[in-house]
Amino acid sequence: MQSFIGTGVALVTPFKKDLSVDVEALARIVNYVVEGGVEYLVVLGTTAESATLSQDEKELVIDTIIKANAGRLPLVLGVGGNNTHKVVEELKTRDFSHFSAILSVSPYYNKPTQEGIYQHFKAVAEASPIPVILYNVPGRTASNMLPSTVIRIANDFKNVIGIKEAAGDIVQAMKLIQTKPEGFLVISGDDMITLPMVLAGGAGVISVIGEGFPKEFSEMVRLGLQRKVDEAYKLHYLLSDSIDMIFEQGNPGGIKEVFKALGLSENTVRLPLVNVNEDLATRLHNFTRKLS
Template sequence: MSKFTGTGVALVTPFNRDNSVDRAALERVVTHCTEGGVEYLVVLGTTGESATLTKEEKEIVKQTVIKANAGKLPLVLGIGGNNTAEVIRELQDADLSAFDAVLSVSPYYNKPTQEGIYQHFKAVAEASPIPVILYNVPGRTASNILPATVLRLARDMENIIGIKEAAGDIVQAMRLVKDKPEGFLVISGDDMITLPMVLAGGSGVISVIGQGFPREFSEMVRYGLKGHAKEAYTLHYKLMDVIDMAFEQGNPAGIKSILHALELADDAVRLPLVKVDSELEARISGFVEKNVNLV
């Protein structure tokens, strides 16, 4: 079993009211996740608002998570972008000694061809001193890493160990599961279809809602990995409404509202993102109040 089988959590970056990084809140979120039973943590992904953090703030986030985690769980670091040379420079300059893998998003905005995507990730894998997990999220990147390209990378590059698949397409995920090399991880990047993906043979999830309800969501995934569909779907259906709410007005505004209702962190986000509106905030608070313990 890979250390990345099960539930990984894409951590938020909490902010103080003055827009600075709230280290204490980030420590609370990490503790909430580790004590909730998730299998690993992902730092500085999209949910962490990495696009709006300075180099110095990214270092604060990394060091805060490393300290709070205290070696309990494997750590994955988000390093990706649409400038291949810059991604390589970041990989070469970063201290990756505390991290077990890199999560690297497919190049966005440029809209490369499949060959361009392949060559980008080939270069990234060759530059990375630790394993690489691909991240396919067409809704943000404007291009889809097709299964044929993923499988080509999986077979050609030993350092590429899996993909966070967030196309929202269960058929595409099943094609990856069907044809992947042995040991290659197909990880859900979509909370709502995580369980179907796991039951189809996926390796787990890198989750957003998992940091709000780590015990419940990670238990659902473990049931799924064991083939216990009935027990898994019982938890899935209890979580469906809050998963919808978490993404209704964008990520991470929704999960930050959930964490605020749980009294773990403030709900502040950085522009161009804005907080959820008062109507959604009330629904989220109501759900959290009624469903603190779903298991």
């Protein structure tokens, strides 16, 4: 579990202008964030536009990241969905030899009760051959996994080692930190409140801005974990405008514009997502040049 203290980044899937997966750009991004000092990589999360990838494309993304990472950092694979049976089948059949954990989102669209969420993750935990990190993101799933449900899962299944908490609610995050079992990781899923969560006892973050500016953001998290509050907040406020901007018109459109500014990839996204507008693109490019 020590592998997941600090900064993980939710990798994008870069596309060429013809909308095919750009494996060369993906390898460049992996090298960029590894060299930037992050602690681990998250593969095929929401930021990867995984909902728009075919199964063959998902395997291509996985293989490209494994090769580019070359064993340097732990890898976490996104394995989740709103069809519990399908998730369980993937857990039973996939080769996880290159992965240290899975990240599994609370079921979306179906809007299960808290008991339904518990039973879903009971099935996931019992099927998974590697540790499980829960993912609570009510803004996308339309249901909030309550702290009581999370703690119940954490107490009942020892291979559930943490949660990416992205409700955007610092009070809910603090309740998780207060009541969690020893060693259970409460990981921020909101870049803007990462530092307050870390200072409250959180384990770090799975970040989007952290892949655009890995050096600065991962250092902020490390300083927070070391309780160097003033130094950490200096970096937080340095980056805070960029955090607002990358989410202003949706994710990953904003962070892909940062990668274009950095010369790492095109800014192409797949429908139903669209590129950020010209005004936001200009502001993101200006911020990136300023920070560089």
